[in-house]
Amino acid sequence: MFKGSIVAIVTPFNNGAVDEKTLRELVDFQIENGTDAIVACGTTGESSTLDNEEHLNVIKIVFEQANGRVPVIAGTGSNSTAEAIHLTREAKEIGVAGVLLVTPYYNKPTQEGLYRHYTAIADAVEIPQILYNVPGRTGVNLLPETVARLAGHKNIVAIKEATGSLQQASEVMALCGNQIDVFSGDDFITFPMMACGAKGVISVTANIMPKAIGDLTDAFYAGDLEKARQLHLDTLKISNAMFIESNPVPVKTALALMGKCSDEVRLPLAPMSEANKNKLAAIMKEYKLI
Helix, strand or coil: CCCEEEEECCCCEECCEECHHHHHHHHHHHHHCCCCEEEECCCCCCHHHCCHHHHHHHHHHHHHHHCCCCCEEEECCCCCHHHHHHHHHHHHHHCCCEEEEECCCCCCCCHHHHHHHHHHHHHHCCCCEEEEECHHHHCCCCCHHHHHHHCCCCCEEEEEECCCCHHHHHHHHHHHHHHCEEEECCHHHHHHHHHHCCCEEEECHHHCCHHHHHHHHHHHHCCCHHHHHHHHHHHHHHHHHCCCCCCCHHHHHHHHHCCCCCCCCCCCCCCCCHHHHHHHHHHHHHCCCC
16 A cells, blocks of 8 residues: 655744745655655654644645645554544545554553554544554554554554564564555664565655655665665665654754754754764765755
8 A cells, every 4th residue: 555665754843833835845855856655743743742733734734735646644643542533533534545653652551452542543433544663752562463463454554663673573574464564664674674575664864865765665666676775775874863862853953954944843852962963964964965
């Protein structure tokens, strides 16, 4: 259903408000450079500090600007099952191609709780749903056995695996077979995950290097494994630099250095330290991004 390079797009701000004009420009930048699909209001889009109205408005803006050129996937996850269902229903009304559902954070549900959470959303809203496992942020790990239980639901089509573990991703693929698609949630292991069977990446790095990440996944699908491997190695340093501070601080700082948007983030995130900004700028110069 979805494949290739999918950008988890940033949400640009201007004096505390969503910068609609810049967001539309960023959508065009992505599509013009070969991105296969766009996630609005993911972690990189600072969904956790958008209020309900802003959240849905960002999804609408991205959907309108994409204008059918690429699929738009809406981040509609929450640590409240009822709220996740509400956001998912609203996103479906907007017309998005699918939704991305992060595991409930802070609550620390059991595996049974996670299973019931995702089943409730899948039962409530008929739209393609992508599970999103990122235990480094949420405090809970959606285990492969639980993914396998969920994979049989007709509305659950994929998982974004962001544990950074090839072993866990491989176990998901081994248990689920072709029942569910797997996407890398970490740019630095996209190529090895695709070699194991992943369909692509939901990428942070694609915000600043959409063509390179798109070329990597395209080369893999074209059977040019040497080119895909080389692009993986070539982009490793910049992908690692996207996490020298909490995402999306580095990627927003990088976009600001490129003149694409402001580096403004919402509290409790803070602007990047000068020392790290200098490190990031030096790496970006190596890549001729600035």
